[in-house]
Amino acid sequence: MFKLLKYALYDILKSRFAIIYTVFLALVAISIYQVSDDLSKVSLSLMNIMILFIPLISAVFATTHFYNNLEFIELMLAQPVKRIHVFLSQLLAVVIMLSLSILLGFGLPMLLWGADSSLITLLVVGVVLSSVFAGFAFLASVLTRDKAKAIGISLALWIYFSLVYDGLVLYIIYSFADYPLEKATLALVMLNPVDLGRILMLMQLDISALMGYTGAFFQQFFSSGSGIFIATFALLIWMLVPNYLATRIFRKRDF
Amino acid sequence: MLKLRKAMNRIFPFILILCLYAIHAEAGKIILKPGQSIQAAVDRSAAGDTLIFSPGTYQASAVKIRKPLSLIGNNHPVMDGENKGNIFLVASENVLIRGLKFIRTGKSNMDDSAAIKFFDSKNCVIENNILVDTFFGLHFSNSSNLTIRKNKVNASASREFEVGNGIHLWKCKDSLIEKNEVSGHRDGIYLEFVTNTLAKENFIQGNMRYGLHFMFAHDNTYLKNTFKRNGAGVAVMYTKNVTMQENRFEENWGSSAYGILLKDISDSKVIGNVFLKNTVGIYMEGSSRIDFKENTFKENGWALKLMASCDQNLFQANNFTRNTFDISTNGNLVLNQLNENYWDKYEGYDLNRDRIGDVPFRPINLYSVIVEKIPASVMLWRSFLVTLLDRMEKILPTMTPDEMIDHSPKMRPYDFGT
Numbered sequence: 001m002f003k004l005l006k007y008a009l010y011d012i013l014k015s016r017f018a019i020i021y022t023v024f025l026a027l028v029a030i031s032i033y034q035v036s037d038d039l040s041k042v043s044l045s046l047m048n049i050m051i052l053f054i055p056l057i058s059a060v061f062a063t064t065h066f067y068n069n070l071e072f073i074e075l076m077l078a079q080p081v082k083r084i085h086v087f088l089s090q091l092l093a094v095v096i097m098l099s100l101s102i103l104l105g106f107g108l109p110m111l112l113w114g115a116d117s118s119l120i121t122l123l124v125v126g127v128v129l130s131s132v133f134a135g136f137a138f139l140a141s142v143l144t145r146d147k148a149k150a151i152g153i154s155l156a157l158w159i160y161f162s163l164v165y166d167g168l169v170l171y172i173i174y175s176f177a178d179y180p181l182e183k184a185t186l187a188l189v190m191l192n193p194v195d196l197g198r199i200l201m202l203m204q205l206d207i208s209a210l211m212g213y214t215g216a217f218f219q220q221f222f223s224s225g226s227g228i229f230i231a232t233f234a235l236l237i238w239m240l241v242p243n244y245l246a247t248r249i250f251r252k253r254d255f
Numbered sequence: 256m257l258k259l260r261k262a263m264n265r266i267f268p269f270i271l272i273l274c275l276y277a278i279h280a281e282a283g284k285i286i287l288k289p290g291q292s293i294q295a296a297v298d299r300s301a302a303g304d305t306l307i308f309s310p311g312t313y314q315a316s317a318v319k320i321r322k323p324l325s326l327i328g329n330n331h332p333v334m335d336g337e338n339k340g341n342i343f344l345v346a347s348e349n350v351l352i353r354g355l356k357f358i359r360t361g362k363s364n365m366d367d368s369a370a371i372k373f374f375d376s377k378n379c380v381i382e383n384n385i386l387v388d389t390f391f392g393l394h395f396s397n398s399s400n401l402t403i404r405k406n407k408v409n410a411s412a413s414r415e416f417e418v419g420n421g422i423h424l425w426k427c428k429d430s431l432i433e434k435n436e437v438s439g440h441r442d443g444i445y446l447e448f449v450t451n452t453l454a455k456e457n458f459i460q461g462n463m464r465y466g467l468h469f470m471f472a473h474d475n476t477y478l479k480n481t482f483k484r485n486g487a488g489v490a491v492m493y494t495k496n497v498t499m500q501e502n503r504f505e506e507n508w509g510s511s512a513y514g515i516l517l518k519d520i521s522d523s524k525v526i527g528n529v530f531l532k533n534t535v536g537i538y539m540e541g542s543s544r545i546d547f548k549e550n551t552f553k554e555n556g557w558a559l560k561l562m563a564s565c566d567q568n569l570f571q572a573n574n575f576t577r578n579t580f581d582i583s584t585n586g587n588l589v590l591n592q593l594n595e596n597y598w599d600k601y602e603g604y605d606l607n608r609d610r611i612g613d614v615p616f617r618p619i620n621l622y623s624v625i626v627e628k629i630p631a632s633v634m635l636w637r638s639f640l641v642t643l644l645d646r647m648e649k650i651l652p653t654m655t656p657d658e659m660i661d662h663s664p665k666m667r668p669y670d671f672g673t
Binding site: 038040041044047048051052162163166167169170173174177181182184185186189194195198199201202205206207208209210211212213219 | 508509510512532533534535554555556557577579580599628629630631632633634635636637638639640641642
């Protein structure tokens with residue numbers, strides 16, 4: 001397993017993509033730090049970029065990576081190693097690389113120019129979102145045999161979670177405005193990892209406005225640590241479920 | 256013998272006067288020790304006397320003071336009300352109360368139990384006192400020329416109806432409220448029908464309801480006070496000619512918490528104040544002709560909630576930074592002016608380099624209108640979809656009021672030294 005992971009990681013880090021991605025993130029962070037005059041503005045701009053692009057890049061990269069390494073995977077499957085180890089090593093390598101890129105790309109400028117709690121949250125959310133969408137991508141990859149189709153599914157998932165889903169929620173909120181919606185909206189938000197990440201950031205950036213909400217339920221959710229705990233827990237489930245499903249399908253898949 | 260008696264008769268008045276004078280000079284200061292009755296000492300004293308309290312604990316309940324006296328505590332002697340009614344009741348001119356500590360008044364709304372209650376008094380000074388767990392702290396009615404300075408008023412009730420106001424003035428005038436610290440009461444400072452009064456450098460924190468609450472209190476000035484973490488911030492109503500300058504309104508969080516709530520206030524000035532981390536910086540309705548200048552609105556949920564019932568207000572040269580929403584309103588009618596403010600959300604350009612943006616700024620964004628209608632939708636704030644919607648609205652305003660516009664937004668924030 002470790003040997004497999006080592007080779008998979010070595011393979012990824014050798015590819016130019018990891019370096020380009022890290023440099024891209026670092027450039028974005030540096031330019032935002034240069035332009036903005038205070039930290040919360042930095043985390044706001046970084047959040048806008050992160051919520052949108054990190055899931056996209058993670059999904060596309062993970063899918064292409066899987067198909068590029070399909071021959072290597074098939075070769076490994078012919079060896080006396082466990083199937084699950086072959087799969088997990090690839091998955092973990094991708095997740096580690098994506099996380100490292102974020103930690104380095106965003107983290108180094110933070111070390112240089114300072115960070116506050118919202119920026120630390122941002123790093124964590126970035127890492128979690130990467131692994132969630134890498135999971136989606138692997139799931140899409142094991143579901144089909146066609147590379148284009150798999151990328152299509154990954155992209156569709158990305159569009160769904162970062163745009164369509166919020167539209168649906170907004171539509172629901174609008175349609176049922178006369179009803180007490182607090183628990184319903186919160187439940188709906190739990191069903192979208194991107195929204196969860198965003199809510200975690202909102203709790204850092206816009207707590208004054210969130211506290212303006214009339215419902216006692218929201219008040220409790222946002223003012224105590226329980227909100228952060230529940231959102232983090234839901235995100236963890238989002239991290240594990242697609243990966244677990246992908247693993248199960250991979251184990252039974254006929255190559 | 257007869258001669259002697261005559262002589263005595265002649266001298267006696269002088270001796271008497273001399274004696275009286277001596278007594279008077281001696282009586283000018285009365286020193287009290289713990290255990291002695293304060294009421295008896297007050298009754299015994301003459302107008303203008305000074306009562307000096309030695310350190311210790313005194314039982315004091317409903318001590319009535321009806322003549323000019325100075326009550327001075329040596330090392331904060333404790334006036335223990337033993338949970339019965341008021342501690343001191345004053346109805347006189349020229350009373351000075353300094354350096355005492357008041358604890359445990361009664362807890363009753365029937366008589367508004369207070370540590371010191373003043374009726375129909377004039378020229379009184381209350382300074383350097385400590386009030387702990389009093390129902391009302393300092394309670395004044397129908398009095399004038401009061402100086403309330405450097406008192407520490409602190410209660411620790413857990414619910415609003417269990418406690419009265421820290422400093423309560425009703426129908427008073429020409430007074431000074433300075434450098435007091437009030438916490439844990441219902442309202443920090445409560446003024447009703449109070450005119451010509453200056454409240455300065457007070458620190459009002461953690462009260463159940465409002466930090467400052469006034470009604471029908473015209474011609475007053477509030478200077479350099481700090482109102483922090485009060486249950487619902489500051490609420491002021493039905494008043495004209497108010498000056499609020501260089502105050503700080505901080506961390507008033509909650510569904511109905513405001514930095515300041517202005518209701519039916521007119522002809523006033525709000526200048527150089529700082530609004531930091533409030534759910535709503537300023538909420539105003541039915542208010543007219545107020546000048547808001549050089550204020551800093553920072554990290555509030557809503558910097559301004561400006562209801563359509565306000566008119567002829569001027570917002571000039573304020574800084575708006577890092578607020579979730581800058582302005583929201585409840586209608587399409589806008590009768591107020593915004594100009595030369597700095598908005599950190601402004602994205603315009605300045606080609607002629609006069610430091611004023613060339614395109615006007617619309618401080619109301621679409622989503623704040625939606626959140627106003629459906630509060631639950633705040634959950635989608637800052638999502639990609641909402642950002643897109645806001646962008647579209649900025650280009651083609653349909654739902655936000657056209658008139659809410661700053662034609663001369665500043666490119667750089669003002670430096671107010673805060």
